[in-house]
Amino acid sequence: MGWLLEPLAYPFIVRGLLAAILIGGVCAVLGTYVTLRGMAFFGDALAHAILPGVAVAYLARWPLSAGALAAGILAAAAIGYLQHRVREDTAIGIVFSGAFALGVVLLSTVRTYTVDLAHFLFGNVLGVSPSDLVVIAVLGGTVLGVTAAFHKELVVLAFDPVLATVLRLPASLLRYLLLLMLAVTVVASLQVVGVALVVAMLVTPPATAYLLTRRVGAMMRLAALFGVLSAIAGLYLSYYLDLPSGPAMVLVCTGIFLVALLFSRRKG
Amino acid sequence: MAGHCEVLRVEEVSVAYDGRVVLRQVTFTVWSGERVAVVGPNGAGKSTLFKAIVGLLPLQSGRIDVLGCNPQQERVSVGYVPQREEVDLSFPVTVADVVMMGRIRHIGWLRRPSRRDRERVRWALDQVGLADLADRPLKKLSGGQIQRTFIARALAQEAPILLMDEPFAGVDATSEEAILSLLDRLRERQITVLLATHDLRMATEWSDRVLLLNGEVVAWGPPREALCPAALQQVYGRQLTLWEHERGVWMLGDDHCSGGRE
Numbered sequence: 319m320g321w322l323l324e325p326l327a328y329p330f331i332v333r334g335l336l337a338a339i340l341i342g343g344v345c346a347v348l349g350t351y352v353t354l355r356g357m358a359f360f361g362d363a364l365a366h367a368i369l370p371g372v373a374v375a376y377l378a379r380w381p382l383s384a385g386a387l388a389a390g391i392l393a394a395a396a397i398g399y400l401q402h403r404v405r406e407d408t409a410i411g412i413v414f415s416g417a418f419a420l421g422v423v424l425l426s427t428v429r430t431y432t433v434d435l436a437h438f439l440f441g442n443v444l445g446v447s448p449s450d451l452v453v454i455a456v457l458g459g460t461v462l463g464v465t466a467a468f469h470k471e472l473v474v475l476a477f478d479p480v481l482a483t484v485l486r487l488p489a490s491l492l493r494y495l496l497l498l499m500l501a502v503t504v505v506a507s508l509q510v511v512g513v514a515l516v517v518a519m520l521v522t523p524p525a526t527a528y529l530l531t532r533r534v535g536a537m538m539r540l541a542a543l544f545g546v547l548s549a550i551a552g553l554y555l556s557y558y559l560d561l562p563s564g565p566a567m568v569l570v571c572t573g574i575f576l577v578a579l580l581f582s583r584r585k586g
Numbered sequence: 587m588a589g590h591c592e593v594l595r596v597e598e599v600s601v602a603y604d605g606r607v608v609l610r611q612v613t614f615t616v617w618s619g620e621r622v623a624v625v626g627p628n629g630a631g632k633s634t635l636f637k638a639i640v641g642l643l644p645l646q647s648g649r650i651d652v653l654g655c656n657p658q659q660e661r662v663s664v665g666y667v668p669q670r671e672e673v674d675l676s677f678p679v680t681v682a683d684v685v686m687m688g689r690i691r692h693i694g695w696l697r698r699p700s701r702r703d704r705e706r707v708r709w710a711l712d713q714v715g716l717a718d719l720a721d722r723p724l725k726k727l728s729g730g731q732i733q734r735t736f737i738a739r740a741l742a743q744e745a746p747i748l749l750m751d752e753p754f755a756g757v758d759a760t761s762e763e764a765i766l767s768l769l770d771r772l773r774e775r776q777i778t779v780l781l782a783t784h785d786l787r788m789a790t791e792w793s794d795r796v797l798l799l800n801g802e803v804v805a806w807g808p809p810r811e812a813l814c815p816a817a818l819q820q821v822y823g824r825q826l827t828l829w830e831h832e833r834g835v836w837m838l839g840d841d842h843c844s845g846g847r848e
Contacts, residue, residue, distance in 0.1 A: 354677065471690065471695075474687050477687070478668075478673070480640075480672065481688075483640065484663065484665075484666045485690060486641070531678060532678055533678055534678055534679065
């Protein structure tokens, strides 16, 4: 048991662990809708597209989450507008790469450019301050609360948008709500896994759970379990093997997915 | 037999799709408990008409009123049974989950299904003969069982009108039988059914009235009148060979549109 408790003697590791657990769970819950609706590429793009907002906030010494959220909403709106002119995946590609490049250029004006960029791309969970942890908890709690409140409507929208229209559910409103929650999740995950890897936390645990379950509710619960386990295991791996923590968490996710893939193939 | 109140009124409706007018000046009124077959070749606008009625497509002009017989009814909604290809079979849901989705407005925002909702789902599954398969995943069903699942969902929705788009496409004979006898029972409950089909024989034998469609209403009336040789010739032209006979009309079509989608 000693090896489990040893890292917890450091307050910054305890904070990092709490942040990682929160993000592992929140990403998996929201990611369940993302995978069921086939929005993985959109989620990845949105994550990359918040970089210029982060950079501007960083340079101007504003709270990073505010800049990131503004950029995320702007990017989602830009994609929504562009997809009337070009194909949707093309629109996503244009906005995502353009915004990402802008973010890198903005950050390159800082002296500590490479370190900062690496933190934004791959996370810096051990740098989570007490106030960061509060922000992550508030953002994550909001996402969980909103999805719990509108779960059955979001499932109907994902399964059968036609039924949602027939029953006069406010389909576009629910769609925007889901996009907004996706942006909030990405922003909350910035410090834990970074913009380049957040899509793995969104997609891999739900995909793993999908292989092992038959209903949305069970899939979501199992995904959250995998997300949280991956976050904890990744952080310990990173502590003992001196690995970068974000990639370590993602690799644990991928490992669990591969095991599930083998197991589910044998089963059915 | 047809009841005594109007349940659906379509007035001079035109619908455009991708800038092309697909339906022109369509007008008809349906009474409660009536069975209507919507007939026409591929591209005649059958699916478009249904999508306009349920609100999936905007009207270019005209109006559609869906009326309940009961003025106290809170939300008159239409039950829509989609074509099978429009269903995402990889989605992790069971038969009962799909049927419960029809209850979502009855359950209401921020609430969970009540006992009444669960009873209604069980009743709907009983009606379509799928009670034993309630916990089966959607992807493990046959074509006919999928159709019956979606009919059960429309029943759970308590909609007074049911729109079915080609329900017999790719369905085995047993399921077709089951669906037809279910439609008989629905009539006893005064539920109105509109069924889009390209099967003229089925339309003749089953319906009270036929809407013969080809971008506009070609004929609207009892099957023998609506599907008279002149009207059929106008719609199908050379695709169809007709013989008049003392017991009705014999039709021979090169049925290349079967299984097709509009």
